[in-house]
Amino acid sequence: MSRPLRVIFAGTPDFAAKSLTALLASHHDVVAVYTQPDRPAGRGRTLTPSPVKTLALEHGLAVFQPASLKAPEAQAELARHGADIMVVVAYGLILPRAVLEIPPLGCLNVHASLLPRWRGAAPIQRAIEAGDAESGVTIMQMDAGLDTGDMLLVKRTPITPTTTGGELHDRLASLGGEAIVEALDALAGEGLDATPQPEAGVTYAAKLSKAEAELDFRRPAVELAARVRAFNPWPVAWCALGDDRLRLLMARAASPTADEASCSPGSLLAHGPQALRIACGPTGDQVLEVTRAQLPGGKPLAVSELLKARAERLAPGTRLGRTDEEATP
Structure with missing residues (x-):
């Protein structure tokens, strides 16, 4: 078995919580969790923690909710965790270049598409809407661009004539958890080959609107x-x-x-x-x-x-x- 890595996890919605669950079941050590600040929800507009925060607190993990990671103070705090790597899944905040360079192994993203197809905000729904025959998750080494980093690992799944956005979301969330643990295991051992994204086939998944x-x-x-x-x-x-x-x-x-x-x-x-x-x-x-x-x-x-x-x-x-x-x- 590869050595355990010290991991900072950054994510917010249910999709991200699946990856955190998988990491917590692995032999890697989640040393800190970053998530969006609590937001008003429901008819009473009560401040509500994200699914990732709820899961992290259930496991006694340290939770951090900065409004931005651009401030030097926030970056210094992140560096103090002494993590080997940072895993980012639907976090919702932009990571400045300075943050990407803090962990020795960099920052990995679990992206819900077969990159370079469907970079952007709504890859799950846009793949179905466009009539794609398959989707998947890509573990990507993050860089300063929008979903442009090198690909480390890919897992695929078919889109059938009855697949809904919700069904594909849940399937990819589970695949993402499997993929990120597999990627960390490999990086802690013999490593993974990084494949640059081809320029051909790039598409952008615009944010959904009502x-x-x-x-x-x-x-x-x-x-x-x-x-x-x-x-x-x-x-x-x-x-x-x-x-x-x-x-x-x-x-x-x-x-x-x-x-x-x-x-x-x-x-x-x-x-x-x-x-x-x-x-x-x-x-x-x-x-x-x-x-x-x-x-x-x-x-x-x-x-x-x-x-x-x-x-x-x-x-x-x-x-x-x-x-x-x-x-x-």
Whole structure:
């Protein structure tokens, strides 16, 4: 077994907590945990610790929550931990070059994509939205750029036609924990080969916004189905249903019947017992089949259950989405 490394861990959300859990189960020594300051959450806007802080305190670890790592005082404090390496997972703060140079083995990042594809803020959702066949995690040696460092280790996983953003998030979080422990074991032993990222194939995963969750049924069915799955569980794809919103949680592209080939985009077609069929595409000659949805005030349900309870709200001929005059091109 390789020698244990002294590790500073920096991360904030649930995704990062999975990597911290894996490190705590390894023989490496987590000497300090850095996470974002507590944020207001819930209806009462109560200051709430991050999942990483909660986990760290449960294990009696020292927790540090600086608002920035740019101050010399914060950097001096980090250096006093005497760590061999720093592991960064969805931390949310920029690490200045001075911080990257403090640990003798540098700083490693667990990134939720197959770099150089999907650098940036939302690699999980963008991979599904773009129709990628696979995703994965990359252990990267951090440098001063945005997800541009050398790659040390990669683990892959398929994206299926039913994979949601939430499912891929959980799968990659577990893979990330496995990968970072494997990488530290190797670095403490014989080492790892560093592979520079190729310039070809670079894409950027823009941060998700609630505004882009509204579906435009003039778009192709394949694109809409991918967006529905990518945005489940957040920000959740939706469309107008009269003055309300219908939230769409699972969907697939389907072929129209002869009678459906010239319907107005957004028209609710005759549906079967398992799916809502919505005309879509620039000329309404494509079909989006929705198999799981949520009406206002209700729970997320399979469409078969939704139709049993609220069939009158989803009758064939109902118009979903904004009208052509309301929608933007």
